[in-house]
Amino acid sequence: MKRILLLRGAELVVFGLLAMIPLWVVNPYALGLLTLLAIYGILLIGLDVxxxxxxxxxxxxxxxxxxxxxxxxxxxxxxxxxxxxxxxxxxxxxxxxxxxxxxxxxxxxxxxxxxxxxxxxxxxxxxxxxxxxxxxxxxxxxxxxxxxxxxxxxxxxxxxxxxxxxxxxxxxxxxxxxxxxxxxxxxxxxxxxxxxxxxxxxxxxxxxxxxxxxxxxxxxxxxxxxxxxxxxxxxxTYDLMIILLLGVVLGGRKSLWGAFVGASVIVLLPNLLSNRLLFQVFSGLGFAAALAAGLQGLYKKTTRPFQALAPVVAMGILVVGGLFVPNTEDWRKAIFSLMLFSVVVGLPEGLMGFLAIFLAKLFRVPHAPLPEPADIDAVLPLRPSDGTPLLVIDDLKRYFGGVKAVDGLTMTVRSGSIHGLIGPNGSGKSTVVNVISGLYTPTDGTIALRGVVLPSGSLFRVAQAGVARTFQNLQLFGELTAMENILVALKGVYQSSLPMVLFGLARGEERRAQAEALALLELIGLRDQALTKAKDLTYGAQRFLEIARALARKPDLLILDEPAAGLAHPDMLQQIAIIQKIHQRGVSIILIEHHMDVVSELCDMVTVLDGGRIIAEGTPEEVKRHPKVVEAYLGQPPEPQLDGGPAPQPA
Amino acid sequence: MLLVEDLHAGYGASEVLTGTTLAVKPGTVVALIGANGAGKTTTMRAISGGIHPTKGRVVLDGKEVQGLDASAIARLGLAHSPEGRKVFGPLSVEDNLLLGAYSRLPRFLGYRAKASADLDRVYDLFPKLRERSGQAAGTLSGGEQQMLAIGRALMARPKVMLLDEPSMGLAPVIVQEVFRTISRLKAEGITLLLVEQFAKSALEVADYAYVMERGRIAVEGTPAELSRNERVIAAYLG
Amino acid sequence: MNAAIIGQMAISGALMGLVYALIAYGFQLTYATSKSINFGQGELVMVSAFFSLTLTNLGLSQHWGLGLSYGLMVPGGLIFGAIMGLVVERAGVRLALEQKSEGWILLSIILGLFFFSAAENIWGRDDRPFPTPIPEEPFHVLGLAIGPREVAVAVGVLGIMGLIELLKRKTLLGKAFEAVSADRDAAELMGISATRTVMLSYGLSGSVAALAGILVSPITTVGPTMASAIILKAFSVAVVAGLDSGFGVVLVGMFLGALESLASFYLGSGWREAPGLVLLILALALRPTGVFGKATIRKV
Incomplete structure (x- = not known):
């Protein structure tokens, strides 16, 4: 609450002051500049989008x-x-x-x-x-x-x-x-x-x-x-466009205040250039700021040498050039470019970005308290696992040029089961998953979920149809917090129309959404990290979070693409426990995995691919003993013992 | 020939290597085994300069090379055949091989003549590659690409060669062929650091081996010693 | 009669189109090694043209004759262009590429603006003629009038593109170039410095821009805004042809040159720029990798 008051208070004060200005300023020139400030403010807010x-x-x-x-x-x-x-x-x-x-x-x-x-x-x-x-x-x-x-x-x-x-x-x-x-x-x-x-x-x-x-x-x-x-x-024209970009970048991207600051700079720039003394003071200040920031960056080793020195050089040119150039107006494009260069290289987050970090340190406003987690049964209701066919893939083919990545795959995933998909690298597992989830369009064949043919070639439409997935190479929203990652995906809570949102009448559902997100975080054991940015989580936690995010879709079918890849042993055990918990809630899962022990532990059914075709199907135990699987995937079973130096090469 | 001491490295904020130490003596084959994600490939990349270590030393033939760019380390005599082979797909097989010897050859003309002896050696080792010398590398099968990646590394006449997961995604028959090649190179006296998920095969060709767990070396010894180690048997040979 | 006019316009337009092709080829050179292009390339064309003009006017032409001083100016201009290309790479591109950001788009625009302003103040805002030993009077082939200067453009463009393609295909350095383009990390493992290869590509691209400026100046005159229209069309050509087909830019460049010359004839000279812009937006919408480009597969 305090945070909101502070922010809203600042807005009210600034706009109040701006509104009162014409009451005591009668200078038409100054009023003209202020009018322009408002216009450019709107313009830059739009550009910032x-x-x-x-x-x-x-x-x-x-x-x-x-x-x-x-x-x-x-x-x-x-x-x-x-x-x-x-x-x-x-x-x-x-x-x-x-x-x-x-x-x-x-x-x-x-x-x-x-x-x-x-x-x-x-x-x-x-x-x-x-x-x-x-x-x-x-x-x-x-x-x-x-x-x-x-x-x-x-x-x-x-x-x-x-x-x-x-x-x-x-x-x-x-x-x-x-x-x-x-x-x-x-x-x-x-x-x-x-x-x-x-x-x-x-x-x-x-x-x-x-x-x-x-x-x-x-x-x-x-x-x-x-x-x-x-x-x-x-x-x-182009020249004005560059000035507008200067405004947004200098003010600070992703910030209303930044657009406002940028607009002020743009409005004041021409006056700055026409007054020599003002220009020299300003460029001198800029040089000093660049020098201070550069030296600090070098000393703390937070920036690369180029990033620290280039703005100093650019501002140096500005200062020295200002002494020799007869008319600064003639050089205004060069001046803009030097300033913009310094900002883009040395202060990529802009003035407001910089100030925001500074203010955050000064005030230390805590995040508004989070609601209590919702009941997990309400978020992810228990479903019966009746074993009826859920996903039916019929004669699926996907070719890349001459390469037959998937070549006639027919399989059925039953409701409530964990269905493993294994095979050597290049056997087509990833392609199958990418086709099901809509990233690739199939060359031929159909995929049906509960008897309804899934849309092809659109991740978005497949997701809407009730399939959620994780990614082998994590695809989290790194700049968002763990909770926000889930909120983005959360289905069924946000229902307000755009006008309601615009006029701020949709705050109630935000609390409900947070409660649901926290329930999912609790499920994977990350409730206490709800406000940590995803990119700052440990690798294991990021893998867990991807699953929770996919669950926020409340999917009929969850596809886990190598959820244990690169996990250390304890994390892998936790991952297995998480997947088992989800399974108990009745969510049907397709699991792609390299670790045979993970597959054995989790899967009800396993399909083994090689060269884009099925070579075996059955329970994990059956598949493990299947001769073709041993040959193409598992390799020869280890010999009973292995001592006394290198054994002779098998022929 | 290659010495790695207390190596720390990672990607962004997450540290993968937490103090790896290993040594490769001249003319030996050393295997590095361990679970997926233990840091084997990261070790290789930190040695060859693909990522810069945050702490520790890498000594190649008496010279400290940590922190140098990958290209500089390669010019000092390290050849790294990376995970996933990474052949230059649009280029021909022969061009791939010639680029392997890039640091020893003239930049403009006459490079083909200067490299012909090495080319012949690689072609003798992998006759398939001679047949396909004009073909784009991207059109080769996985096994042939692996041969090409090894051949490309050999072209540099390296002091030390790193070979990362040569069996990855290959059919067992091809894997056996790869390991026969390694044995042959060993007989010719190559100095090789081998990362391999098929621990058993790796131990069969190696003179010495390290087992990695969570970013550091957990066990080391000769293959015979490791084959008797309960923990290694349970985790990697069982 | 009408057909003759159309043929005439199309041919002289197509020859001019080769200038767009050459600049677009410069984009391809840097895109191949670094997936980046210099948005300020037009300013590079212009600044190099001014510099070359200064070289030609150094007073040498009175003593040595125009032909000789022109011959000496060309290498000077190319070297200047290469240096400018390197400046762009160092100041605008390298840091952004290391950080895997797209800051290079903005930075190369900014550097272009700086060059523009500097040129405006050093050489003045007026358009100036560019002396050349090549005569202006057209000669006639099959009833079509062809200007020797336009032929010079064609010879220069195809000549330098041929040379660079030869360098790329026949030398080990050229193969290294392709290796960096195919897999930057793997190329590093071969001892090929990716940074230096990117620098080389920017240097070459700068030279190519300079040559474009030298070739086109006798026809268009030299001035700060001489390249602002040309560069938009070079962008169009690069995007329509795709950023990896040298053959494609020549075809598309000539096509666009012919098209716009016809457009300015039928719609009015103000609409001269329109076909290129429409073509670009259409091409981006229908085939983002370009007509001659390779399709890419999304991976996760």
Whole structure:
């Protein structure tokens, strides 16, 4: 509670002060800057959704600013409508075009995504320039600031409008990011495969996030149009895009406050450059900060030499260059780039990120107390294990080029059983699991769960159909806590609609969700680590957590892909105990495992694969004695004794 | 020839090796066995520079090499045939072999001639590879890829060779062939550190062996001694 | 008549398209070794062109004649480009790659911006002609007018790509290059320094960018913004062709060059950039690995 009060208190104070400013500041220039601060604040909050939460370099945001601005301008000048419809139209255009761009672009990652967004920006500039009949082309578009709801907007009133919109956007975003949605955004950056496999729908979340961010860009564009009352295509180019990125990165990613700080910097920068004394003071301070941070980093060995020294060199160039250059305005791009370079290399978490660590140390606000765990019987009800066929695989094939990874597999997993899947490396076990769980599309054959054919080629849709899985190479959401990892996957608790979430009316279900998550953590013995980040858990605990996360899906079928891989002996025993507990609750399991003793201990039934085909099937004991299994997988049984030096080579 | 002392290493925050010590004398084959996840492969990677040890020493032919980049250690005479073979799939078999001798050959032209004696030696050892010398390595079968990985390491004429899980995922017949090759190399006097999950086969070819448990050496001795050790029999030979 | 015009536009467009192909080839070089590309490559083209212009204008042309000074300038420009490529690798790419982050995208953009600003202030904001000994008057083949400077572009582009491909295929160094691209860790175990290979690829990529600048400047003039349109199309070519097919970039580059020259003829010169951008977004949506690229299999 104290933490919430502190945060909300800070927000109230800042917005209160900002709202009062026009009462005593009458300088129109200062008021203009503050208005711009509000507009850029909205813009950067939108950009932070993609750059911060999705972790992608988005070079299209400036295009949405421009498109929003022109939309608002055209609604007013060509359609003769008022300000409110114009702003709504700007928001809608941002949302719509953002969604349209996101549909193809978000299939991509990293450089390709950056290139796609860059192309979109260039395309939008071309269109604004060339559609002269509509936009006036390079001549620009002039417009008046129409009254809103009959009220003529004087500069202070327009300022209040912008600030009010910033406050609303701030509140909605805060609620959204604190909800299941915000968690999903974070999770899908850590492991998009796992979010899909947990039924979260990576792609649709990404598209929604991108559209939302772009919508905010459009809204900011509308305000921009009414602020300047004159628009030109060349205002919305690559240069401004880089400044916007500077704002987000410098302020601190994944932070509303960071966007606010970044917006302040962007607004103040031009003034900084035009005043030589101010510039020298500022660059000197920057140099000192880089030097101090660099030396500290080197001394404590927390940073690499390059990371410590490069910002010092960059800020040094800034200081020295400032002494020789006749006009700093001419060099503004170089100055931006040096600053941005220093921040990206030396302070990747941004000013707010840095400050947040510092403040956290200063205040030490404890996490809000967690609820009592829910009853495990309510979270994961006991199910009858009736032994009826649950998963039926019929003549499954999956080829990679000429390689027949799975070549005609037919098997049945019975309800309530643990079904082992073993075989030498390359025998096709992993491919089978990846086909069942939807990562790969089968070349041929069908898979049915309770008689219903499973969707193919979509992790997300298979997860929705009731199959949950773990991964051989862990796919946890490293930056999230153990509890949050489970909350992301949790099924059946979060049911509030998006508007409810946005207006903060969905807090009750968060408590229930936490209680369920804690019950699952208790099941695997990690309740006391609920608030530890997944990446900081021990390796064994991470393996346990993956199982608990998959259980949060309350699945009909649980696929465990080498759950004991790399575990030390005591951890392996605990893992076996966990799997037995789950089994007792009636969850059906497919277990892929290399350790024959684990398989013998757990499995009711074992299928042995080699070369993509079944070579044996039966109880663990039957399979162990099967001659083909001995030959292809287990090897010759050890000779009775082995002493007196190297034995002769078997032929 | 190779000395490892009190080696600590890991990935990120988790420490896998907690003080490994072992030695490989010139002209001997030393086996390193242990359960999955005991740290065998991590030991190999820490020796060859794939990960940087946080503490401890690695001495190769009298020179301390811990903390050097893998390429620098390779140039000093260590050849590491990694787990999973890691042949260069798109390149031809012969190019793979030539790259094995990279640090000894001229960079631009004339490298083929200079390496021809070594190539012949590897081709004699693995006649299959000669047949397929022009084929892309990625299209070879698992067993052939393993031969190629061993051959590639031999091309360097290494002072010490590390061989990680040569039997991994191979049919038993092929595994036997791999071990026959190792015996032959042993007869030629190679210095070899061998990691193997088939403990029994490894002990058959080794002169000396170490058993790893949880990041450190638990038991060591000659194969004969280990074969009489109750604990080893129960855990790895039973 | 109409067909002749179309043919004419297509051919001269296709020859210009080879410049995009060359820059795109530079992306492929670095992508092969490090899975990264320099987003500021356009600025590298521009800065190298300015530097080469300065070399040509050093006053030597009065004494030695344009031909000789041009001949001396080319290697100077290529070396300068290589050095700039190395700067980008060291300052922008290496740290991010070590940390396995995508910070290199942002950093290479930032470095490009710095070069841009520096060029603006050192060489001025105006476009300047680039002297060349190659005549401008077109010659006629089968009724089509072909400019010697455009032919020079084609010869230069195909020549250097051929040379680099020869280096990659015939020398051990080239095989090492491919080895790093196939499996960086395994290459290290062979004694191949991955860091140095990445540096080499960035150096080569810088040289290639410089050559693109030298070849295109006599046609477009030299100015700070000379590459801003070219680079977008080079990106398109690289993505549409895929980041691992040298043959593909030549085809796609020529195709795009022809297409845009026709687009500017029929839709107006302002729409010149549009086909490339649309092509890029389409290609990314339909076939993210490129038309000539290899499909990858997701692994877990």
């Amino acid at each position: 993609t750059v911060g939460y999705l972790g992608q370099v988005n070079l299209a945001h400036v295009a949405f600013l421009g498109l929003g601005a022109y939309t608002a301008g055209l609604v007013v000048t060509k359609l003769g409508l008022g300000m409110a419809p114009a702003l709504l139209a700007a928001l809608a255009v941002g949302l719509l075009l953002g969604g349209l761009l996101a549909l193809p672009a978000l299939r991509l990652e990293g450089p390709q995504f950056a290139l796609a967004t860059l192309s979109f920006s260039a395309l939008s500039t071309t269109a604004l320039n060339e559609l002269e009949g509509l936009t006036g082309g390079a001549q620009g578009l002039s417009l008046n600031r129409p009254p809103i709801f009959g009220q003529v907007l004087t500069p202070p009133l327009f300022y209040w409008l912008c600030m009010a919109l910033l406050a609303v956007v701030w509140m909605l975003m805060r609620n959204l990011l604190a909800s299941q949605w915000g968690r999903a955004f974070e999770a899908l950056r850590d492991s998009p495969i796992a979010t899909d496999a947990m039924g979260v729908g990576t792609y649709r979340h990404k598209v929604a996030a991108f559209a939302l961010g772009s919508g905010l860009g459009g809204l900011a564009g509308g305000l921009y149009a009414f602020n300047f009352q004159y628009l030109q295509p060349q205002s919305f």
